[in-house]
Amino acid sequence: MNLLQKIAENKNIKKPVIYGIKGLELLQEEVIFFQKSGPIGFILFARNIKNKVQVKKLTDSLRKIMQGEVLILIDQEGGRVARLNANNDEWPKYPPAQYFGKIYESGEKERAKTECFNNYQNIAQNLDEIGINVNCAPLIDILQEETHDIIGDRAYGSNIDQIHDLAHETCTALLKNNVYPVIKHIPGHGRANLDSHTDLPIVNASLEELEKTDFLTFKKLKDQKFAMTAHILYNAIDKINPATTSKKAIKIIREKIGFNNILMTDDLSMKALPGTFAHKTQQALNAGCDLILHCNANMQEMLEIDNNLPKINQNLIQKLIK
Numbered sequence: 369m370n371l372l373q374k375i376a377e378n379k380n381i382k383k384p385v386i387y388g389i390k391g392l393e394l395l396q397e398e399v400i401f402f403q404k405s406g407p408i409g410f411i412l413f414a415r416n417i418k419n420k421v422q423v424k425k426l427t428d429s430l431r432k433i434m435q436g437e438v439l440i441l442i443d444q445e446g447g448r449v450a451r452l453n454a455n456n457d458e459w460p461k462y463p464p465a466q467y468f469g470k471i472y473e474s475g476e477k478e479r480a481k482t483e484c485f486n487n488y489q490n491i492a493q494n495l496d497e498i499g500i501n502v503n504c505a506p507l508i509d510i511l512q513e514e515t516h517d518i519i520g521d522r523a524y525g526s527n528i529d530q531i532h533d534l535a536h537e538t539c540t541a542l543l544k545n546n547v548y549p550v551i552k553h554i555p556g557h558g559r560a561n562l563d564s565h566t567d568l569p570i571v572n573a574s575l576e577e578l579e580k581t582d583f584l585t586f587k588k589l590k591d592q593k594f595a596m597t598a599h600i601l602y603n604a605i606d607k608i609n610p611a612t613t614s615k616k617a618i619k620i621i622r623e624k625i626g627f628n629n630i631l632m633t634d635d636l637s638m639k640a641l642p643g644t645f646a647h648k649t650q651q652a653l654n655a656g657c658d659l660i661l662h663c664n665a666n667m668q669e670m671l672e673i674d675n676n677l678p679k680i681n682q683n684l685i686q687k688l689i690k
């Protein structure tokens with residue numbers, strides 16, 4: 369039985385949500401809340417990382433309180449997005465995606481692909497060793513002239529085939545080593561000239577232009593199990609709602625891009641999304657997202673989200689086991 373089948377059969381998982389944790393170990397209030405809520409998963413950040421022994425103890429404790437397998441996520445892209453490198457030297461420092469893109473662009477495509485595979489295989493082994501089974505990578509947004517620095521060197525480049533080749537190596541390496549990748553930020557963050565952590569980016573490209581460019585990297589990797597949405601408003605798709613909360617955008621993700629697996633929101637606590645957490649949760653689920661992601665471990669926000677979550681439905685269970 370694989371990881372996702374075990375999760376599908378864990379009767380203590382009740383809600384389609386992934387929560388953050390405050391510190392290096394679970395607080396008693398978190399234990400009580402998580403056991404009552406039954407989230408499908410958790411996400412770790414630098415604040416949760418001290419050393420290998422501590423992280424393994426933490427991930428073991430998450431499985432223990434849930435009495436079975438759960439999703440445990442982290443952002444370990446390499447470069448500046450590397451939660452394991454933040455506090456000590458127990459883990460190697462890995463290069464950003466741009467490093468492999470530069471090698472590819474120089475004409476050494478096979479070397480770039482090999483180095484990329486080996487890099488993410490090593491990352492996956494680091495994660496597997498400490499009980500983490502999902503890496504929020506690869507980022508497959510297309511680098512544009514206007515791309516904000518929040519993406520910057522996290523992108524593999526601006527050529528669609530190059531992005532696909534390197535992202536495919538990333539996904540293959542992770543999966544080969546017991547870690548599920550998450551392709552992001554669907555349907556494309558490259559045209560955004562603002563940081564969605566602090567503002568709502570607005571993209572004015574036509575739908576035809578988006579279909580010929582931004583959507584293609586995701587279309588080529590549409591069979592991956594997990595994707596993360598972009599908190600971006602695409603005027604050609606929906607003039608009111610960002611993709612995460614837009615039925616129109618998610619219909620495009622499902623039908624034009626063809627991604628029909630598990631779609632999670634980017635972090636609901638990012639400032640790009642307006643409204644209360646109850647409103648954001650309801651909007652994202654009604655639009656067609658499968659999983660809610662909330663990262664900052666604020667208990668009041670988590671309670672508000674939890675009170676507006678349905679039970680996990682059969683559609684999500686089927687996506688897990690198929």
